[in-house]
Amino acid sequence: MKKIEYIYTKGAHRWAAITCDPERPNYLIDTNEFLIINRDEALLTDPGGIEIFPSVFSAISTEFDPKKIRALFASHQDPDIISSLSLWLDISPEVKCYISWLWETFVPHFGGNNTTFFSIPDEGMPIPLGDLTLQAIPAHYMHSSGNFNLYDPAAKILFSGDVGAALLPHGEEYLFVSNFDKHVRFMEGFHRRWMGSNDAKLDWCERVSKMDIDMLCPQHGAIFQGPDVSRFINWLAELKVGLYTKKAT
Amino acid sequence: MAATLNTAHYDINAHLTRLELTLVICEDIKLIIEIPFKTNLIAVNAMLITRRAGIKSRGFGIIALELRLLSGRLRGLMDDVSKIITLMIYDVVILCKTRRMMGYLQRAQTGDHYAILDTAIAHKQSAMDKLDKGVEEDLASLLATLENAYDLCKSSEALSRNAKIEAAYGQELSGELKLVADRIETTMDEITASLQSLIHNIRVST
Ligand SMILES: [Fe+2]
Numbered sequence A: 001m002k003k004i005e006y007i008y009t010k011g012a013h014r015w016a017a018i019t020c021d022p023e024r025p026n027y028l029i030d031t032n033e034f035l036i037i038n039r040d041e042a043l044l045t046d047p048g049g050i051e052i053f054p055s056v057f058s059a060i061s062t063e064f065d066p067k068k069i070r071a072l073f074a075s076h077q078d079p080d081i082i083s084s085l086s087l088w089l090d091i092s093p094e095v096k097c098y099i100s101w102l103w104e105t106f107v108p109h110f111g112g113n114n115t116t117f118f119s120i121p122d123e124g125m126p127i128p129l130g131d132l133t134l135q136a137i138p139a140h141y142m143h144s145s146g147n148f149n150l151y152d153p154a155a156k157i158l159f160s161g162d163v164g165a166a167l168l169p170h171g172e173e174y175l176f177v178s179n180f181d182k183h184v185r186f187m188e189g190f191h192r193r194w195m196g197s198n199d200a201k202l203d204w205c206e207r208v209s210k211m212d213i214d215m216l217c218p219q220h221g222a223i224f225q226g227p228d229v230s231r232f233i234n235w236l237a238e239l240k241v242g243l244y245t246k247k248a249t
Numbered sequence B: 001m002a003a004t005l006n007t008a009h010y011d012i013n014a015h016l017t018r019l020e021l022t023l024v025i026c027e028d029i030k031l032i033i034e035i036p037f038k039t040n041l042i043a044v045n046a047m048l049i050t051r052r053a054g055i056k057s058r059g060f061g062i063i064a065l066e067l068r069l070l071s072g073r074l075r076g077l078m079d080d081v082s083k084i085i086t087l088m089i090y091d092v093v094i095l096c097k098t099r100r101m102m103g104y105l106q107r108a109q110t111g112d113h114y115a116i117l118d119t120a121i122a123h124k125q126s127a128m129d130k131l132d133k134g135v136e137e138d139l140a141s142l143l144a145t146l147e148n149a150y151d152l153c154k155s156s157e158a159l160s161r162n163a164k165i166e167a168a169y170g171q172e173l174s175g176e177l178k179l180v181a182d183r184i185e186t187t188m189d190e191i192t193a194s195l196q197s198l199i200h201n202i203r204v205s206t
């Protein structure tokens, strides 16, 4: 089963990371889910694929009543992000899913109907949770064409979806990046191949570098904290991605 | 977890078997769906010869008309059969999907400290019960329609017998009429036999 651990707590405001399942079969990419709790309600980021639903649900349930998950945030449309949607709706038919307007007619193929989705405009939008206001931050083409990060200004945490993802070897997963230079090897290939546009990448780096971020939490791999956040942004700004890499090789 | 992940796929075996059976029935049905066209074809053939033979084959003409009527009724029944089997496949597929989704909920249930999955599982179960009932009803009406078709063909067996008798009165065309009468007999026998074996197979397999 997956593990759940708190990475931020301030009163009734908490962030819980639901991370690697040691028994996960190799053919499924490992994912991180983040539960943002404020008072008596919660939002779950990139709830994950249908196959890992039992593991995610069970892990959350050990700490928090899953019925109180009011909203799901889908950074984009991929199956590892949101194919479990119909199962979350089985548990709470009222649950809402925030997703880019680009995908609001695509993702219902995983479940939901015209009352399920809050569509996020290209420029992003505020997302209320208890007395918090989270912010959907544009990250288009990083890698999906309709792609968002989720920023919590009170906790200074940015959920970055696939940006910052690392494919850690099975059995060697860690929660926080402790050695950035060593960590690079697990994320370089991913970013070169999955990110298609250098312009989009620089646009994202510029936007995010202006934000006050203590922790950058990707959907795969490990969390960057403190100085590793800007280290990551600078590293990504320098990395040549997408078609450029094909020309270069 | 790896082992449990895999069992989710086998968990629904019973429903997958049911789906396979339904697809087999559907394939068999495709073979008999042509029946009305066959009967219609021989009816038209019989009518053409009757017209040529004129007054001498008036009796044969009546048989040809009867055959035409039979093919019309069979076409109606076969239309119903294809509608029912399409509906039945749809229901069985939904049943498989629901069972699969229920598997995920059941696997999560072991870690459900708040016991909130029970309601979701109960909903799935009642949806499945409803679908199950629907499939049973589809099957019953499929059998009833096929039996109707069988009875209709059985009661028309006299047609081929009479066709042979009438052919004898066809004077110079009696050879040709006899050929048609033989074809009526073979086709009717074929049809009755395939309906009978299809009904039997469905009964045995479900
Ligand atoms: Fe993705």
Ligand SMILES: [Fe+2]
Residues within 6 Å of the ligand: A078, A080, A081, A161, A162, A219, A220
């Ligand atoms: Fe992903």
